[in-house]
Amino acid sequence: EQYRxxxxxxxxxxxxxxxxxxFVALDCPITLIQGEQDPHPVCGVCGPLAGSGKEYRVHVLKCCGHSPWLERRARVEFFEILKQELGQ
Structure with a gap:
C-alpha cells in the first residue's frame, strides 16, 4: 500500500x-541491500550512484528478489546486514 x-x-x-x-545531498552512510534476482539489476542502481561521487556500500543477497525481509532464503541474512549497518 505504501509502495503504491x-x-x-x-x-x-x-x-x-x-x-x-x-541522493548526492545526503550526509549519512549509504548502504544498498539488493536481491540478486531483483527485477532492478544491481548494476542499474550502482551505476548512477557511482557517478555521484558519494561513498556507499553494496550487499547483494543470493536467491533473493525485491523484498528480502519477506523472502525465506534471504530474510535472516538481510536482517543481519541491517543490524550490522545500524551498529547493533
Whole structure:
C-alpha cells in the first residue's frame, strides 16, 4: 500500500534526475541491500550512484528478489546486514 502511495512520485523524480540529485545531498552512510534476482539489476542502481561521487556500500543477497525481509532464503541474512549497518 505504501509502495503504491509513493511510487508515482518516485518515477517522476527519477525521470527528472531529481532523485539522484537528492541522493548526492545526503550526509549519512549509504548502504544498498539488493536481491540478486531483483527485477532492478544491481548494476542499474550502482551505476548512477557511482557517478555521484558519494561513498556507499553494496550487499547483494543470493536467491533473493525485491523484498528480502519477506523472502525465506534471504530474510535472516538481510536482517543481519541491517543490524550490522545500524551498529547493533
Amino acid at each position: 502511495a509513493v511510487w508515482g512520485e518516485a518515477v517522476k523524480l527519477r525521470a527528472s534526475g531529481q532523485l539522484l540529485r537528492s
